[in-house]
Amino acid sequence: MKISLTWLKRYIDLPETPKDLAASLTLLGFEVDDIQTTGVPQLENVLVGEVLERVQHPDADKLGVCRVALGSEIGEKSIVCGASNYKVGDRVPVALPGARLPGGFKIKRSKLRGVESDGMMCSGKEIGAGEDAAGLLILEGFPEIGTPINEVLTESDTVFNLEVTPNRPDCLSHIGIARELAAWYRREVRYPALDDLTSVDSRPSGDDIFEGASVDCEEDCPLYRATVIKGVKIGPSPAWMQELLSSIGLRPINNVVDVTNFVLHETGNPLHAFDARDINGKKIAVRNAAEGETMNTLDGEERKLASRMVVISDEKRALAIAGVMGGQNSEVKDDTTDLVLEVAYFNPTTIRWVSKNLGLSTDSSYRFERGVDPKSLRFATDRAVQLILETAGGEVCGPEHVAGSEPVSQNEIKLSPDWIRAKAGFDIPDTQIQESLELLDMVVSHGDDGAEWTVSIPSYRGDLDRPIDLLEEVLRIYGTNKIPSGVVKATATGANDHPITEFVRQSGAYLVGQHFAETITYTLRSESEQSDWSESVAAMDLGLKNPISEDQTQLRHSLIPGMLESLRLNQSRKTGATRFFETGRVFREINGKLIELISVAFLECSHGAARSWKERGSDDFYLAKKRVEILAGFAGMELGRFGIKPIEGDHTAWQEGHAALVDDPRAGILAEIGLMNLARIKALDIQGEIVAGSFCILPERLRAAKRVKFQSFSLFPPSSKDLALVVGKSELASNVVKAVSKIAAKATKNAFALEALDVFDVYEGEGVPIDKKSVGVSMSFRSQERTLKDKEVNQAFEVIQSEIKAKTNYEIRD
């Protein structure tokens, strides 16, 4: 909201500089977004000078060398000037060496084409007096030579752009802000003095042009007041009013409209003036609009109305959208002579809805939707009538027409000063608490024992109704910048950081240790990117109801697409980035429900790193798998316990035959590992091969790590046996391990344990049938109690071999 300092000074004395005022407003809770000064700022060493003589510059056609008088103290100076709009005898602003002009230009003694110049004669623009830069500013009225320019050009104003929080509609006006500053500086507010209006009895009748107002929708419009003024003469408003309105960015229109705008920004009350001729049936009704009803508002737009909207209507048509904007059909025109002046109290919720649904916010709707003080309507009417009569003539006719009644609001708050101190946590004396409240126009009365006060709240402070609200008021006037600091109370609650936090930290630390750079990418992705991933992702309902742009319509299902986007950017900028990881939330549809998952993902690209004198191999599937296993371990999950299977089919994200998947919705985990689909990566304009891994887990599955329980281990040596098995080419190693483990565990007959069973060799080629492969497994046996004898191990090994022959379709290779 714009507040003009000149305007503000009509209601309060403010000798402070704009900067100081801005600081005070800020501490009162009104953030100052910017301060604009119009007119001439305070300038040092800029004086009124008179051109005594002009001679042509010897070396430059366009320059003149002037002798300039600057008063008895300074005397005469020689100044070179390029302007041509002046003549000898003119008085102009002269900036002497040392002056600093708006924009930071500093005046120095200098030589222009070899001729000494002792200052500069200035244009209006150069000293901030208007936009005219074409020639010198010729000062009218022959001001005294040597006078500081600020004493001659006094017409300046400062406009503050304030942020008024939604709880303070009472401050959406100059008087509102004046009240706040008055409390801060402990000064008086000078409210405009109202003329005594002629008594109703002695007024002429207005019935011939207006008979009355009625309200059909009292909830939307509890109170409506209309005043008839006859015989106005429309013309421009006085210069002072035009200047004030212009200073806050309003365009002067005519005296009547300007008065309504002026009173709005003076008191915060929106008003509207109708041309009485245009009110059919001489009556106004405040009613809900008919669904689909249309009217043309003052801004020239045709508005289509809904039945929840409220209009000011005559017997035929809507004349205005209540609280928002007037209609063209009844606006004040050059030949208007009779007015009906409206002030009203509209329901804030109604106006907010109307404004939002019309997409039309006006100074009027902005105030009504935040809440206008119903008790202020009378003052606003009287003030507007006074100014209309003053600026447009005419006379008030008949009684004021009132429909509805003022909402009852008698607000008193019980308050204990001890309670204020207890909440504040520091000492504020009773007197200071009371003074703060009284400075804000509250009335404080003490009970019998003085411990509980009754504070009555001014009608315009609808935001105050509990003691806690008054704490803020006391602190505001006390100065929130003076709230003392204290001792930090570091009481422990016994809680730990959330398991999600710990999981993300551990994962990040591991991947950073593996030389990955963390990325942070957008959660919202494009639909095409998501559907390009796979058919199952394309089928998920991850779209937003109200996306803002086409490339951000969906919740991400994986962290990898974002990282790929960053990789592409890095490749195009040739930064040499190859390894990224990210942690964050991803979203999936599982069994018909959307689920938010915690995810960690990483990728390595074979392309992009700077060439090196020594080659290192890039990551492969098995390294990525190890990484995912480690990440799963941080989540308390042993990945090997869940089935891992190759990603099959023509999958668009992963390369068939070189990528795998662990998907266990019941356990709440999903892992994808492997080589990204080569064709798709190429289509994304990314060079090289990418090996990536991603691990997702249901947040609910993450639990605080359990304390480890030590398990004793055998101190006796192990005994090992190797076995090579010929199995089907596509048989998963995990199946072989599972089958042999089961047999081996049984074969030891609990006499000792199969400690480990690992694949140590995989072979295809000579000696193995074309559709088969050889898988070498090593078994390690150990006992807790003794060193194993060869005989018992050999015996078990015999059993294992015969069992494999009997129970599996694996062949034992010699």
Place this chain on the structure above:
Amino acid sequence: MEEELKQIVESAKSGVSGVSNRAGFEALKAEITGPNGSLTKVMKGMGKVAKEDRPVFGKLINLAKQQVHAVYDEAMSVIEASEIAEKLGPPIDPSLPSPDSGPGSFHPLTQVREEVCRIFKEIGFTVAEGTEIETEYYCFDALNTPKDHPARDLQDTFYMPDNADFGNVSKKSDERYLLRTHTSSVQIRSMLKGDPPIRIISPGRCFRRDTVDATHSANFHQVEGLYVDKNVTVRDLKAILDYFFEQLLGKGTTTRFRPHFFPYTEPSFEVDFSSSHLAKLGSDWVEIAGCGMVEPEVFASVGYDPEVYSGFAFGMGIERIAMIIYGIDDIRYFYQNDRRFLNQFA
């Protein structure tokens, strides 16, 4: 005989000089001390020697054996040394650059988040987490945000379609799902889970329906704090934030409160800081956070008695803090992940 032994020793000596690896060495060994080796033959011939001469011959043979084995040992150490040299390859050039990538790096936003969490952990706050998808109740209603508050507009907040159904985000009743606009919803859910004292901070990703520019992003990160206990005062809030900002921004950092308005706190303040360490910003006040005492209506919505408990809450933007402390002027850098940006924080 003596002459024969001498020759054998000599042949061993001359033989090893031509041997360069284990195989050659083993072949030479076989020629001398192998089953059919020259020395072995001599030893086998001992049987034919007259009994009285045997001690002399035995001595001679032993001497020759020792000499041959000394030759072997020497030769073996030469072979081993050459094997090691071969295995090690040429000496390193310590000035050559390492061909390996690295270092890895945490994103600056993560670093700021962790820094904030660490400082608060020192004074008894632990990290609470919540979901990025929230419902209108936990994001707005429970936080005393009026039904027609502009923050709830489709203009400002991302909503999920009306029929969206989340398996792991609970609703209060049949309110809409949305993308959380602040992490304050974590505070509500934390308070609903247990009784005071509560002392948490909740860092996390939030969303606002903003068009991306130098200072706006559709997703951003916040960290909010909440402390609820008996007798928590405005001064306690000031003390905690003073401590925090001095830790974060350096000694000599001062903060001030400015009155403000939030639906979920009363009184509400914005926090400005001033720090001589951040040269670019100078000594002027810079807005950094919002805070206030928990609004009694918020306590009512989680079933805490505002007559018994009081508390404060505060919140700040992680991007904003990062921009201030690192001197970054465009929020988009955080989301582009240019290696030259990330590497500066490695």
